[in-house]
Amino acid sequence: MRSDWTALPDAVLTAIAERAGGTHATPALSGDHAEIAATVTGDKGKVFVKAASSDLGVRSLRYELLASKAINQSYAPAIEWDFETDGWLVVGFEHVDGPHADLSPASPDLDLLEATLKQLQETPAPGGRPWFSPAARLGFTHPAMDGDTLVHTDLSPTNLIVSPHGLRLVDWAFATKAAPWVELALLVPWLIASGHTPQQAEQWLARRPAWGATNPQILDEFASRNAAKWSIKAQQSTAGWIHDLAHWTGHWSAYRRKKVLERPD
DSSP: OOOOGGGSOHHHHHHHHHHHSOOEEEEOSSOOSSSEEEEEEETTEEEEEEEEOSHHHHHHHHHHHHHHHHHOOTTSOOEEEEEEETTEEEEEEEOOOSOBOOOSTTOTHHHHHHHHHHHHHTOBOOSSSOOBOHHHHHSOOOGGGOOSEEEOSOOOGGGEEEETTEEEEOOOTTOEEEOHHHHHHHHHHHHHHTTOOHHHHHHHHTTSHHHHTSOHHHHHHHHHHHHHHHHHHHHTOOOHHHHHHHHHHHHHHHHHHHHHHHSOO
């Protein structure tokens, strides 16, 4: 649950002002994983600040902090500074200017995403970090999901920013060590949400070698289990975004089931 900037204690605000040159905050309009998320403008420019004080919030933000420090790639925003005081963990991320990516069919942003995916899929998960496993991240697993690649796992358009220097991937709170095709499978619902049919989404993803190298039956199972997970979540929640994901994942799963029936024995 997102909290207001005014929830921060004076000691935290003072520490932010020392690092950012001010505390003029503009709350983030999307996302709700961090307790505090805002663009802070000061004498030193802009910085994107996340802060947390609850046990769960601190664990999540600390994981994102460690992941971001370990990645050190051009597509991931850098860590400007971080500190803990008065029971709060606060992280200043490089501020990235630009609109969210448009993933609709024929959008030029798809070319940016394809180029970034190529880089991402060639990035091994750095050692020395307790990365999420596919089971821990997704709630289900299959031996084929295991691997050594770093996957973001949440490439929704709100986490893709088209900057003057290329596509930037933000919010690494769910970075996972897995097989590269897992990233692609998790992109399908967002492509469907952006106007692709399941067939169009798969045709676009087929440009990546990892997609074609994955056994179709494994993709069938992934689509089915992911759809089942979100269907259960939708039955237990009234949140619109959960119902949206249940719809998009269910749409893909239904398409995969139809393909199974059409597949030669």
